[in-house]
Amino acid sequence: MREFSPCAIFATGGYVSVPVVLAGRLQGIPSLIYLPDLEPGLAVRFLSLLAAKVAVTFPEVLKFFPEGKAVVSGYPVRKGLLEAKPEDGRRAFGLEDGMKTVLVFGGSRGARSINRALARSLDTLLDYCQVLHISGALDYEEMKDLYHSLPPEKRKRYRVFPFLYQEMGLALAAADLVVSRAGAATLGEFPALGKPAILIPYPYAGGHQERNARFLEERGAALVILDSDLDKAFLPAVLGLLEDEGRLRGMAERAKALAYPDAAEKLAEILKRLSPGG
DSSP states (O other), X not given: OTTTOOSOEEEOOSTTHHHHHHHHHHTTOOEEEEXXXXXXXXXXXXXXXXXXXEEESSGGGGGGSOTTTEEXXXXXXXXHHHHOOHHHHHHHHTOOTTSOEEEEEOSTTOOHHHHHHHHHHHHHHTTTOEEEEEOOHXXXXXXXXXXXXXXXXXXXXXXXXXXXXXXXXXXXXXXXXXXXXXXTHHHHHHHHHTOOEEEOOOTTSTTHHHXXXXXXXXXXXXXXXXXXXXXXXXXHHHHHHHTOHHHHHHHHHHHHTTOXXXXXXXXXXXXXXXXXXX
């Protein structure tokens, strides 16, 4: 900390943030804690006592902090996600115009339960839509084998990848419906892009993912399926939304209404004000 001599510290919680913020506090360096989730964990609760400010994604999270300590910034979304257009996404992945597209993913490492629910439903699902699937590396070979087993007319409607990074904006842009876990990024990225979603919270995340998912569901922007219900609920949920254009459009509008498009600028401005001479 002495060698780098920062003007301010930006931390997003987790136990690794604790020694950094503590070291900064001992040297008089102000910290901004950003909480992307809807409820603070132990690290953020502790660090909020040391930080100059806490930024949160939505007003509903302010209640966890003393009055005046927290501000609403929204969730910052990288420009690459915001700049992609649906037609660019369809072109990039060789998708058909005029057919609904479902994007399925489970985080950077994938989600086995989601992959298997999709695998069981894929043959039927491809009668109604085309699927972009980010399987994660662990299940990629298995899903690739499934791709090769499909009839040729269905194979062209299924695209599977172990991971996407630069192309993720294009995949989201192409999607009419997203099926995913409910990490904190869903609170920022799906509203920013106006994407209706089916959210399957990871059941071993201390409840954070289910709270995130329920928040979007209660506001009409998402539908929640518990991991334990995937076997029976996955296919009916996806088909039900694809066949209800009005509901799908309404979910997209309600998701968009939750967006904070200037979140990154707000966070940068807070950091600037905290810095000496800011």
